[in-house]
Amino acid sequence: MRRIRLTIHPLLFPILFFGLTILIGAVLLHSDYSRGTSAISWIDALFTATSATCVTGLAVVDTGTVYSRFGQTVILVLIQVGGLGIMTLTSLAMYLLRQRVSLTDRIAVGQNLLHDPSFHLGRFLISIVLLTLGIEALGAVLLPLASGGGMDSYLAVFHAVSAFCNAGFSLYPDSLMRWQSSLPVNLVFIALIVLGGIGFSVLVETGTWLGARTRQAVTHTRRPVRLTWYTRVVLQTTLFLIVFGWLLVYVADYALYERSLPTATALLVSLFQSVTSRTAGFNTVGIEHMTNVSLLVIIFLMLIGAAPGSCGGGIKVTTFRVMVAFFVAQIRGREQVVVGSIATSRETLNRALVLTLFSVSIICVAVLLLSVTEGGEVPHIQSRGQLLEIVFEVVSAFATTGLSTGLTPTLSLPGKCIIIALMFIGRLGPLLFIAVLQNIQRRESYFRPEGDLLIG
Template sequence: MRLTPLASPYVFPVYFFLATIIAGAMLLTQPMSLNGTELSFIDALFTATSATCVTGLVVVDTGTHFSVFGQAVILTMFQLGGLGVMTYTSLVFYLWRRKVTLTDRLAVGQSLLHDASFSLGRFLVHIVLWVLILETLGALALWLFDPRGFHPWSAVFHAVSAFCNAGFALQSDSLVHWQGHAGVNAVVMLLIVVGGIGFSVIVELEEWVRNVIGKRKRQRLSWYARTVLSVSGLLVFGGAAVFLLAEVAGVQGDFSFSEGVLAALFQSVTCRTAGFNTVDIGGLTTITLLVMIMLMFIGGSPGSCAGGVKTTTFRVLWAFAVAKLAGRQQPVVGRFAVDQETLGRAVTLFLFAVAIIGAATLWLLVSEAGGVPHPQARGLFLEILFEAVSAFGTVGLSMGLTPNLSDSGRIVITVLMFVGRLGPIVFLTVLTRLHERSRYSWPEEGMLIG
């Protein structure tokens, strides 16, 4: 029996995310979630979407507006969103019935790994245990580095938020208080990077480390893992270098050189969809902000807690551009050429992401600056574009525009976060499965370009 598109396992994550967001929004409006304050349903829906989609954009201060119960609801949502509601659901089914249907297995495989052929039960138990261990160690390290700044609940909240690339903080200025603390910065950056490289790469790295410790023959990392790690490293250190050069005057005026390097590295890492910041984002130069927009648009790696179009998409498109300039037919990454299907998906995802961000930016310009002459709205376009890319990439960084958005603007950002977390490629996959593959081809004709 052929499943209808709405009953396809590929759209199950959409349903689970929607259910989690609605349930979370309803809980956040309850008095027990608030610190003697009020929260409109639109703001609750915005916060629930931001948490479930691990974005970190906020319209109210998380640390003061919500009670501990409300903060626990937010933590639960970005923990579920970071690993994927579908992952947890499949794990529950596995532990309960000791078996999962083939459709569930393929659905989770497509969303978590680049290869759908894997042992679902063993993989899920394995990865959830590792996630809990890493988050626990991260929380313990934050508490040990600063017991006053990170009391036990705060340490747990920030550790989980960092690993899930959520960017939620209990301080109104995020982590600016620790901008020169090497230990706290290192812990948060490590959690962000591990949470953003993808679960399959984590599994490979674990096996590689075991071989090194056991002095066994070290098996080489796969082509995919090496690509993810190399591109991630290039973007992190490249972004940090640009940040340091562009902000060198301001950094040198406020910090020592080592503190400036630490701030530059942290901001570059957090642009990979984490959302924390140790400097005032609104006070950065236009050059730095433009580079941050690029980093946020690329995001993390497939099958991770991060958003964006992903590092592999960026690498494939870069290889395609190099191949065309070199006169080669095949885009080459490392030792292998990228197949046409992968190239087609990368191009489609890129164009779809640009179209979504462009449409959202246009709408925000109308809702937030409609009718305002350009001299009065100078700089607002960059702020809106920054906000739109941050929402789509589920980053959570802001130049201060979020709390001042109109209801219409908040709805647009809410939709952007939802689409950005699930990924346009999910929707494209559903759409492509509505149509059967054509058994014919159209006649081709050349066209003048450029």
């Protein structure tokens, strides 16, 4: 009798595993064990499971009261699994069971986690898990100390995992607004968010570099130790975006207007919002009370997001850096797109352009659909400001950020379904789109005639 073998394309694995995890999480969150103060509908359970697995942080109900301790633990596990990545955990399990991983798995995970697929997958995946758990454990230890005992061990563990995974889920109804003036608590959260957002390969390389520099200082040796070009680009762009967002939010919300916050607190709040806007999703000030300028800055930061191979979403800081370099090259008339001191390849530029266009197209379609479902029949004069709220919500969902102006809990059933799809596409879509594009691309062996079109 002939045995039939079912084969699944490697690109389908992340979709299947993420989808299955979300469904299991939704069933658990809908159960009576997860119920806290009130019953949970299926759509709300599915929304929460998607938001947690895709490490987004958008919530239609209050996580700290609606869900029981069991339900909160389910959300915590979904955040951890989503942060590490289902594909990463699956490949690690295969490695531990077989002590080897196929070339297909090696390349697939390499494209997801690293800028360079020539690495020892097994050792690197173990490093990812140990490093992640170590940083989260350190954060869970520091948070009770930083809060002066205001956070117990359970709250500290939940928020440390949520912060490092850039999920933005909080058990406080006002997110982290009660800690807006606490410098130690803010610094711990900022450190966890940044470490979780720069990418695993950058995290490992930076740690190795710091260790080497420390040994040099102790032994008084002068052997040059340099970070790779990729790591320098990620760190420099991340620092620029943090400072850029910090200054703009402070000027737009506090420097130009009379605000009730002291200057030191206003500076701290602005810094925190600049950091958390790039896919972390926590807030120490009411987003709905921020100025339109600040909301536009946050939308810009959310769209960029974190670094490749990290827990965060967005088009990624490297894509943003390549796009800026492309713009500069066009202004200066350069043939090459130079980032730092090295020119990017034509393939890298093409991927950055296509990824940006893909993301903007998805966002525009989602904004149009939500404008229809959320009061499309209401005249503009009666719905002033709603379009900005919709754009903010859509970018937050697609970039897996989780910040909200307050629109999410009031969404209609179709609106919730649109946001669920956005979170799923935002977590997996850009990566899979690029991978599919690489597979279907074929280099033509001929050139077509060229012509000029009137532009501008």
